[in-house]
Amino acid sequence: MQDEFTRFGLTNVQRKLTGVLQVIGGSGLLVGFLVPVLGLISSLGLTLLMILGFAVRLKIKDSFVQAAPSFIFILLNGYISYKIAQSLNIIT
Template sequence: MSTFTLLLIWLSSLSFLGYGIGYFVSPKLQEEFKRFGLAKFGPLTGALEILGAVGLLLGLWVPLILLLASAGLTLLMLLGFGVRLKIKDGFWASLPSFLFMLLNAYIFYEALRVYQ
């Protein structure tokens, strides 16, 4: 796997670890889920972000885990982007979920090449 891909894996992992933990310690992030109309899904989303982040790092040694974690985070961000569009958030508010979706889709593609 290229150095570039490894850097992207670390970037994604640290970002999702931060956001996942952030949900549980930041009332502001919890309020965002209320604004989305998805308050009951906040804890699940935070937990999935943490699991995905850990999975990306474990996947550096076990390619199947990298494949599953990157696919899961891609799907999570696709859903997040869809929510942002549904509630009519602006371009800049919606952009991070879209970019993280693309980032994890790329990681998935690279993991698929390694796993084969």
């Protein structure tokens, strides 16, 4: 992963921050089974993180196949956010 982040043009601090945010987001999704609002916040945060990851992939001109995992996680976390917001009656 260090080599990948170097290829992305990102620093070690950004790499570590990304890892910490991913762990916090994943943990928040698990806690979201008990506290749906935390699940919503976590899934929105992970969606944003993956949008930024996808943008970095586009910026360095990776192929769509290389960028596909981040795009798939955008869709997945977006769907999770939508369903949680729907269950909380935030949206209809």
